[in-house]
Amino acid sequence: MLAQAAEFEQRLASGEVLRLCDGRILATVFYEPSTRTRLSFESAMHRLGGGRVISVAEAKTSSSAAKGETIEDSARMLAGYADVIVQRHPAVGSARALADAADVPVINAGDGTGEHPTQALLDLYTIERERGALDGLTVAMVGDLKNGRTVHSLARALAHWQVTLDFVSPPELSMPPALVAELRSRGTVVRETSNMDEALQRADVAYITRIQQERFITPDEYLKYKGVYVITADVVRRAKPGVSVLHPLPRVDEIATDVDNLPNAAYFRQARNGVYVRMALLAMVLGAI
Numbered sequence: 001m002l003a004q005a006a007e008f009e010q011r012l013a014s015g016e017v018l019r020l021c022d023g024r025i026l027a028t029v030f031y032e033p034s035t036r037t038r039l040s041f042e043s044a045m046h047r048l049g050g051g052r053v054i055s056v057a058e059a060k061t062s063s064s065a066a067k068g069e070t071i072e073d074s075a076r077m078l079a080g081y082a083d084v085i086v087q088r089h090p091a092v093g094s095a096r097a098l099a100d101a102a103d104v105p106v107i108n109a110g111d112g113t114g115e116h117p118t119q120a121l122l123d124l125y126t127i128e129r130e131r132g133a134l135d136g137l138t139v140a141m142v143g144d145l146k147n148g149r150t151v152h153s154l155a156r157a158l159a160h161w162q163v164t165l166d167f168v169s170p171p172e173l174s175m176p177p178a179l180v181a182e183l184r185s186r187g188t189v190v191r192e193t194s195n196m197d198e199a200l201q202r203a204d205v206a207y208i209t210r211i212q213q214e215r216f217i218t219p220d221e222y223l224k225y226k227g228v229y230v231i232t233a234d235v236v237r238r239a240k241p242g243v244s245v246l247h248p249l250p251r252v253d254e255i256a257t258d259v260d261n262l263p264n265a266a267y268f269r270q271a272r273n274g275v276y277v278r279m280a281l282l283a284m285v286l287g288a289i
C-alpha cells in the first residue's frame, strides 16, 4: 500500500489526471470533529477521478443518529447509497459494528480512544519518506498515549518492522498495558518513561500528540496535563541530531511554532501524505487498480 501511495504521489506530481473510479461513490460519516481525515479522504476520492462523495459532516447532530438510529441500521442504509463508507465515531469498536452490518467496505477513521488505522498508514509512509527506511529506527511517542488513538494504531503498525519504541507520558496517561504486552510479545523493544528529554536523546522520530481534552471528565482533570510536554526549537537542538518531528495534528501547545521552519518539522508534509495513502486504500478496496 505504501508503494501504491508513492506511485500515486508521482503520478499527481507529473500532472497526470486519473480516471479510476467512474461511477463509484464514497460516503463519509463523521460523528466527531475532523478536518484533515475527512477532507483528505474526500480529496483522495476526487483525485482518483470519476468518483463522487456524499457526506454527513456533523453526523452527531444532523444525522438520524441524533434521533436514536443504531449503527447497524445506518449501515444497511449507507450500503445502499455508497460503494465504500468512511466512519468516525466516539465509541471503541464502532467501525467493526458498522463493517459487520454493511455489505460494502468500511474504513475506520477513528473509533473513540480505540484506533485510527489510516493515520497509522500515512505515518508509516511519512516515516519511510523522511528516514529512508523503517527498520532500525527508534521512535518516541510523546503525550496522551492512553486516550490518543493514533499512537495505538501506529505502535501496532510499527511492530511489523525492527523498531524500538519509547513511550513518553505522565504515568496516568500511559499506553494501555494490554497493548504494551502485545507489542512485547511480538518482539518489539518497548521502554516507558515520563522524561521526554531523555527519550529524545536516542529518538530518530519524535511522534508528538495532543492531550486529548475531549476524553477528560472534567476541565480541571485536563488542565492537570495540558502543557506537560512542549517541543521548542531548543528542545530539538538538545535532541538526537536530525530527529524527525511528526504530529497527527491538530496541535494545541505541544509543538512551539519556532519548530515549524526547522528541517526536522515533518508534520505538514505528513498531513499532505494523507491524500496519497488514502488514494491507495480507496483504490484497493474498490478494486480500481
Ligand code: NCD
Residues within 6 Å of the ligand: 036, 037, 110, 116, 119, 149, 150, 209, 210, 248, 249, 250
Ligand atoms: C487525530 C485524531 O483524530 O485522532 N487527528 C487526525 O486524525 N489527524 C489526532 C488528534 O485529534 O489528536
